[in-house]
Amino acid sequence: MKLANPDLLKFQNYIDGEWRDAEGTAEVRDPANGELLGKVADGSAADAEAAVAAASAAFPEWSRRTAGERAAVLKRWYQLIMDNSEDLARILTLEQGKPLAEAQGEIIYGASFIEWFAEECRRAYGQTIPSHNPGMRLSTIRQPVGVVTCITPWNFPNAMITRKAAPALAAGCTVVIKPALETPLSALALCRLAEEAGLPKGTINVVTGTDAPGIGRVLTQDPRVAKFTFTGSTAVGKLLMAQCASTVKKMSMELGGNAPFIVFDDADIDTAVKACVATKFRNAGQVCVATNRIYVHESVHDEFVEQLRAEVAALKIGHGTEEGVNMGPMIFRRAVDRVQGLVQDAVAAGAKIEIGGEQLPNGENYFAPTLITGVTDNMRIAQEENFGPIAAVQKFTEEDDVVRRANDTPYGLAAYVMSENIRRANRVVEALEYGMIACNTGVFSTTVAPFGGTKESGIGREGGVEGMAEFYETKYCCFGA
Ligand SMILES: NC(=O)c1ccc[n+]([C@@H]2O[C@H](COP(=O)([O-])OP(=O)(O)OC[C@H]3O[C@@H](n4cnc5c(N)ncnc54)[C@H](O)[C@@H]3O)[C@@H](O)[C@H]2O)c1
Numbered sequence: 001m002k003l004a005n006p007d008l009l010k011f012q013n014y015i016d017g018e019w020r021d022a023e024g025t026a027e028v029r030d031p032a033n034g035e036l037l038g039k040v041a042d043g044s045a046a047d048a049e050a051a052v053a054a055a056s057a058a059f060p061e062w063s064r065r066t067a068g069e070r071a072a073v074l075k076r077w078y079q080l081i082m083d084n085s086e087d088l089a090r091i092l093t094l095e096q097g098k099p100l101a102e103a104q105g106e107i108i109y110g111a112s113f114i115e116w117f118a119e120e121c122r123r124a125y126g127q128t129i130p131s132h133n134p135g136m137r138l139s140t141i142r143q144p145v146g147v148v149t150c151i152t153p154w155n156f157p158n159a160m161i162t163r164k165a166a167p168a169l170a171a172g173c174t175v176v177i178k179p180a181l182e183t184p185l186s187a188l189a190l191c192r193l194a195e196e197a198g199l200p201k202g203t204i205n206v207v208t209g210t211d212a213p214g215i216g217r218v219l220t221q222d223p224r225v226a227k228f229t230f231t232g233s234t235a236v237g238k239l240l241m242a243q244c245a246s247t248v249k250k251m252s253m254e255l256g257g258n259a260p261f262i263v264f265d266d267a268d269i270d271t272a273v274k275a276c277v278a279t280k281f282r283n284a285g286q287v288c289v290a291t292n293r294i295y296v297h298e299s300v301h302d303e304f305v306e307q308l309r310a311e312v313a314a315l316k317i318g319h320g321t322e323e324g325v326n327m328g329p330m331i332f333r334r335a336v337d338r339v340q341g342l343v344q345d346a347v348a349a350g351a352k353i354e355i356g357g358e359q360l361p362n363g364e365n366y367f368a369p370t371l372i373t374g375v376t377d378n379m380r381i382a383q384e385e386n387f388g389p390i391a392a393v394q395k396f397t398e399e400d401d402v403v404r405r406a407n408d409t410p411y412g413l414a415a416y417v418m419s420e421n422i423r424r425a426n427r428v429v430e431a432l433e434y435g436m437i438a439c440n441t442g443v444f445s446t447t448v449a450p451f452g453g454t455k456e457s458g459i460g461r462e463g464g465v466e467g468m469a470e471f472y473e474t475k476y477c478c479f480g481a
C-alpha cells in the first residue's frame, strides 16, 4: 500500500504506549479483490487484560488533568488526522471497500467528534441545589466514569471509534478498543496519530484479534472496566449486554435497524429519489441507518420507481480507488450470499426485480445495486435488516396505515419521511417510534446531534451533549453544617 506517510501502517497492537506483537497474526484483505494488505497481531484475551490494566493505571493521571489540558492533546490528535486524511482514507477504502470520496468523508466526520468533544469537555458543569435543610449545602459534580471499553464494526472503521473514544477521553476516561477483524488498520493508524499527539501511555489501547468472544469477555466482565460501549448487530449486542450484567457496567449500545422510508403523495419526488439513493447505496447499503423498507404512496409509486431505476442504473460500480466510482464491493462473500438470498426469497413470494438482483463479475464480493417492487411486509426483506444495496419498494394508501406498518418492527434506529406538507410531516415524525427521523433528506448524521436508537436498536446516544453525558458519573455532595 503506497502512502505519503508510511508510518501510519501499523500491524501490532497498541497497549500501554507500546506497539506489541501477539502470539499469532491475522490477515487483512482488500474486499474488492482479495489482495493481502498485511498481517495484524492476532490478540487474545490476555492481551485485552493487559490493555485494561494499562487503561486502569493511566486513569488517575489523565482524569486529574484539567479539561483544557485534555482538550489541547485531543485537538492535536484532530489536527494530525486532518493532516493525514488522504492516507487514512486510502487505508479505509482498501480494507473496507467504500469509494475513496466516501472514505474521505468518513475521516472528516470521524475527526469532527474529536474536535467537538475537546471543546465540549470544558463545560462539564455541576449544580448547586437549593437545600431541603438550612444546615446543609447540596451540590453535584461530574466525574469521568473510569475505564471505557469499546467494540466497533467494520462498516465505519474510523468514525465508530472516534465517536466513542473522543467523548470518553475528553471526559477524562481511558479507553480500550477492539476494532472489527476485517478493518483493524484504520484503528491502528488512528492510534499511531494519538500517540504522536501526546496521549499518555495507557490512555488509548487497541487490541485486534480473531477471538472476538474471548477479548469481548474481558472487555465486558473485567471489574476494572466501568463502561462498555458497542456498535454492531443486535444479536451480538444482546449477548454483550448480558455479559456486562455480571459487574453492572454502564453500557451504550448502537445496534441494528430496519429503517422505513415513507414517500407521501405530497412529496417532492426529485428530493425523495435523491434522498433514497443517498441513504440506500452509501457504503453499498452497509450502514445501520440505511433505508430498508421503502413505502411509496400508490399515486406516486410509478413515477418514484421510474426515477429511482434511472438513478440506480447510473451508479458506477468498481474498486473504491477508481475515479468516479459510486459503489464498491460488499465486505465479504457471506454478505453477498445473504442479500442474494433475501432477493430470491422476495421474488419467490411475488416481488419483481426492476434492476440488478445479481452478483457482478467485478469480483466475488460485488452485488449489483438493486431495485425491487411488489414487496410486502411479510417478506424477509422487509423484516430483516438487508445491510446491502437493495431498495425494496412497497405501496401504501393511508397515512395511519403506513405509520403502523413502519412501527411494526422490533427496531427503532432511523426513519425517513418525504412530504412537503408541514402538518403531516410533524404528525408523522412524532408518531414514528425511532431514535432519529430525517425529513426530506437522506443524510442527517452529525457530531453535534444525538445518534442512537429506541427498542432493540440500542441504549444511549453518541454525539452531541447527550454523547458526552454517557461518560460522566454525577456525584451528589451533601455538606453538613
Ligand atoms: N447503530 C449504529 O450506530 C450502528 C453502526 C454501525 C453498524 N451497526 C450494526 O452493526 C451490524 C453490522 O456490523 P457487524 O456485522 O460488524 O456486526 P457484529 O455484531 O457481527 O460485529 C460488531 C463487532 O462485534 C465483534 N463481535 C462479534 N461477535 C462478538 C462476540 N461474541 N463477542 C465480542 N465481540 C464480538 C466483531 O468482531 C465486531 O468488532 C448491523 O446490524 C448494523 O446495523 C449499527
Ligand SMILES: O=CCCC(=O)O
Pocket (backbone or CB within 6 Å): 155, 156, 286, 287, 288, 289, 445, 451
Ligand atoms: O452505520 C452506522 C453509522 C452511520 C452514521 O454515523 O451515519
